Amino acid sequence: xxxxxxxxxxxxxxxxxxxxxxxxxxxxxxxxxxxxxxxxxxxxxxxxxxxxxxxxxxxxxxxxxxxxxxxxxxxxxxxxxxxxxxxxxxxxxxxxxxxxxxxxxxxxxxxxxxxxxxxxxxxxxxxxxxxxxxxxxxxxxxxxxxxxxxxxxxxxxxxxxxxxxxxxxxxxxxxxxxxxxxxxxxxxxxxxxxxxxxxxxxxxxxxxxxxxxxxxxxxxxxxxxxxxxxxxxxxxxxxxxxxxxxxxxxxxxxxxxxxxxxxxxxxxxxxxxxxxxxxxxxxxxxxxxxxxxxxxxxxxxxxxxxxxxxxxxxxxxxxxxxxxxxxxxxxxxxxxxxxxxxxxxxxxxxxxxxxxxxxxxxxxxxxxxxxxxxxxxxxxxxxxxxxxxxxxxxxxxxxxxxxxxxx
Numbered sequence: 364x365x366x367x368x369x370x371x372x373x374x375x376x377x378x379x380x381x382x383x384x385x386x387x388x389x390x391x392x393x394x395x396x397x398x399x400x401x402x403x404x405x406x407x408x409x410x411x412x413x414x415x416x417x418x419x420x421x422x423x424x425x426x427x428x429x430x431x432x433x434x435x436x437x438x439x440x441x442x443x444x445x446x447x448x449x450x451x452x453x454x455x456x457x458x459x460x461x462x463x464x465x466x467x468x469x470x471x472x473x474x475x476x477x478x479x480x481x482x483x484x485x486x487x488x489x490x491x492x493x494x495x496x497x498x499x500x501x502x503x504x505x506x507x508x509x510x511x512x513x514x515x516x517x518x519x520x521x522x523x524x525x526x527x528x529x530x531x532x533x534x535x536x537x538x539x540x541x542x543x544x545x546x547x548x549x550x551x552x553x554x555x556x557x558x559x560x561x562x563x564x565x566x567x568x569x570x571x572x573x574x575x576x577x578x579x580x581x582x583x584x585x586x587x588x589x590x591x592x593x594x595x596x597x598x599x600x601x602x603x604x605x606x607x608x609x610x611x612x613x614x615x616x617x618x619x620x621x622x623x624x625x626x627x628x629x630x631x632x633x634x635x636x637x638x639x640x641x642x643x644x645x646x647x648x649x650x651x652x653x654x655x656x657x658x659x660x661x662x663x664x665x666x667x668x669x670x671x672x673x674x675x676x677x678x679x680x681x682x683x684x685x686x687x688x689x690x691x692x693x694x695x696x697x698x699x700x701x702x703x704x705x706x707x708x709x710x711x712x713x714x715x716x717x718x719x720x721x722x723x724x725x726x727x728x729x730x731x732x733x734x735x736x737x738x739x740x741x742x743x744x745x746x747x748x749x750x751x752x753x754x755x756x757x758x759x760x761x762x763x764x765x766x767x768x769x770x
Contacts, residue, residue, distance in 0.1 A: 371566040403431035404667045406674045409439040409458035417690045421683045458666040460675045465499040465656040467730035478661045479505040496696030499656030505581045508660040511679040512693035513712040515617045515718035522634035524613035533641040537596040543612035546748040551741040559584040568728035577762040585642035585757040588747035622692045622711045638719045640653045654724035732768045
């Protein structure tokens with residue numbers, strides 16, 4: 364999903380509602396912490412439009428164990444990227460369970476829009492999930508959503524133009540072929556600041572005063588952006604996929620949500636790898652990415668909390684995550700699901716899991732200040748790239764940006 368790229372999918376209308384009552388087969392592999400007799404009533408679930416059919420199929424499996432439970436899977440055209448904004452309009456009318464990216468959890472938790480996950484279920488999530496996934500869905504020492512998939516961008520490339528060795532370093536890759544990207548997209552390129560050695564909201568991601576981008580390391584990152592303007596094989600574009608499809612570009616960074624499309628575009632020339640290293644401040648360092656986690660949160664105004672949390676847990680179970688991987692390419696957060704043969708043998712998934720490791724990515728912070736971060740970081744990066752921010756002004760602009768997100 365493009366949740367962290369701030370790509371809205373359309374208006375706020377609901378496209379479809381499917382009622383899932385007592386039909387279908389049970390799905391193994393899910394855990395529940397409440398008695399079956401306690402789980403009843405109707406639970407409404409918002410999912411991104413393209414995932415609706417898969418979640419309908421998964422939800423049918425609940426009917427055998429919970430015959431008095433009805434799950435309505437709703438395709439929300441506004442998309443999970445806008446969950447924080449949409450629930451604030453009227454929480455009482457929002458879904459009981461809804462898909463959400465982890466960077467929005469802090470703001471919703473602080474405003475009381477979502478419920479913490481009950482302790483027994485939280486313990487199960489911690490045991491079953493990767494450390495990154497659990498951390499991504501936690502805020503102020505509480506779990507606020509069930510993790511369902513993990514997202515870190517990877518490098519997709521045309522293997523008729525570039526070899527696996529070529530894409531290990533940015534300098535080699537861009538000396539041999541065109542790399543297309545968008546420097547107005549902070550999701551893509553703010554992590555260069557991490558590569559340079561800065562932190563965002565501290566090492567925990569929850570320290571409002573813990574950003575140190577206004578530093579010598581921050582200036583090194585700004586200079587790297589500026590240097591790309593004169594790199595003839597770095598293409599600035601608002602649609603890198605189109606450039607890949609046209610053959611004008613041979614490499615892009617993108618996420619697992621576009622894997623199937625990129626496979627169609629490149630055909631037999633499809634290849635994928637973790638991010639390359641870059642030369643920054645005279646040193647070769649691993650280019651990092653944002654690590655996002657996507658899952659399901661519970662509306663705090665939902666009266667039937669036990670049923671809602673049980674549904675969310677079921678929709679993110681091991682079996683559910685494997686189905687979503689096979690249908691949509693979602694990368695599992697469940698440790699056992701990551702050991703599934705189909706998951707382990709998928710090149711894009713392996714690259715995403717590599718990018719999930721320490722030193723390759725930073726978990727997306729969840730503080731409310733992230734809204735200001737997104738608004739102010741993109742002009743900073745693009746300004747350095749285009750030259751509208753001059754090197755003499757790098758330090759001052761970094762300080763201005765740091766101050767804007769530190770309150």
